[in-house]
Amino acid sequence: MVTDEGTGSIFEERAENLTRGQLESWTTLSSRESKVVAKLKGTGAKLLIGPRGSGKSTLMLLAYYQLLDNNEVLPVYVNYAKHLAVEPIFKTRPDATELFRQWVLAKVVLGLHETEISALSPSEDEWVDLVASSREFVEDLEIGTVPDGAARMSPTRLISHINRCIAAAGRKRAVLFFDDAAHAFSAQQQREFFEIYRQLRTRTIAPKAAVYPGVTNYSANMHIGHDAEVLEAWYRADDPAFVESMQDVLSRRLPVQMRAEFDGDRAELLHYLALASFGLPRNFLTMIQEVLDFDEDEGSHKSPSRRHADLAVERNVAIVRSVFESTGDKIPRYLNLIAEGRRLEDAFLNHISRSNSTKPVGQKVVAVGVKRPIPKEFQQVLDLMAYAGIIRKLDSQSRGSAGVFERYEMHSGFIISSNAFSLGRNPSTRDIVTCFLRRPTAGIVRGRPEAWLGEDYRSRCTLNLTACSNCGAPRVSEDAQFCMKCGRPLSDKSIYHEILQRPLTDLPIPEKKKKALKNTNLSSVQDVLLDVEFKELLRGHYIGAKWAKKIFSAAEEYVSV
Structure with a gap:
């Protein structure tokens, strides 16, 4: 293992920015995570689900590196984080879908070529030419240029190439790790991607994809549970193993004098921050850095305090909320749903707070139950909130004659910052930690969609669709291609260009x-x-x-x- 920890930031949250040595040295796996990694390395298609910062890339890269040293399995890692750069072609070219499919497949060719096994670099001219043309295609398409005469690849041809590489390396099978594969908010791209994903699954090839909760669209031919098993990357923040894992991460990353700041009387402060992170390692590391007031360029830090911890929690809540709200800025058609999501966040917290006002420490609740059936309009708001990490979907719960409720847990940082535990003006760190760790696992605050957003919520939960640029008539649906009034083709601005x-x-x-x-x-x-x-x-x-x-x-x- 390469030991190069000193070359990067000890608070670097993104696994993609760490070297192999840093990732393996600074990461510790709980028994649950070890099982997830084992399944990622195993046979069969898998979907690794979780919001940003939940550790999807870390788990995928660890599985990839472990398989590099394995003599039976050929691993291929592909990151599709730049998928949005391909989005503008869908506004300008009739062959955009085919170009996108070629981009997806070309990225796999490059990932296969980059795998650190010498036997994976055949000298045949056909392979060398394919890698060169794939690299040119990917680079050009990601800057908005479509090369003339680009090589065409099919899933069948790619499968044949992968199988030849498996044989050349003396392996039995291959695992394809598709990171950042959700292509968030581009339903057409998502459906095309998962149709390719489904086609690449064979007896010798097992695709794995990292996806987001709530917003991922799958192809019509792909059935979750049958075509792919879902793996949870997201920790439960109240799982003692999470606190232990985060303590171990700090022991591996932080210098001894910095780690010692959380010993003794401040140990509970560490638990407080771990719980406030809502089970997201990235959020935890960000708050630790802020509490220590660590300057990465100067290397200085300060002693942690509860006041600094509260400020860090508030800051983290603001970041999560900004991720949610910026979704509406980036993608205007979701503006109305984002506004309703903010209303729903307040409603959830207010109901939880009122419910907790009469409950003792150890009996407080942090989850809500939405009664089935949940209308599509309300579900869209819930899905966007889950994508941002404001809420987390749990299992459903039957309450007999009262009906069946879908359970959603509120972000623990939001619970703390809004004092939804109803613990008074200055609750102790110990009481907050106790409320999280000893809360009843089945406890919920129940309600119908109308109870949360009002009887008229459906009229507000609508997509903010672009009107016809010719006559100004409103668009009748998100999929409409022609104006119902003047018949002119409808067009949208490029999301990618607006985000830039x-x-x-x-x-x-x-x-x-x-x-x-x-x-x-x-x-x-x-x-x-x-x-x-x-x-x-x-x-x-x-x-x-x-x-x-x-x-x-x-x-x-x-x-x-």
């Missing part, structure tokens, strides 16, 4: 870093992405090499939706 022009204030970075960027010539997300050598970023006050890299990474993730 978003201001830097949208990025999930500390306010002081946003202020520092005002001293630069950077004003939009696109400006940051074009500053590949960080020359302009480094002009910002208090922005060193590590923070420049983090801001650039934040911009990359922002445009991946």
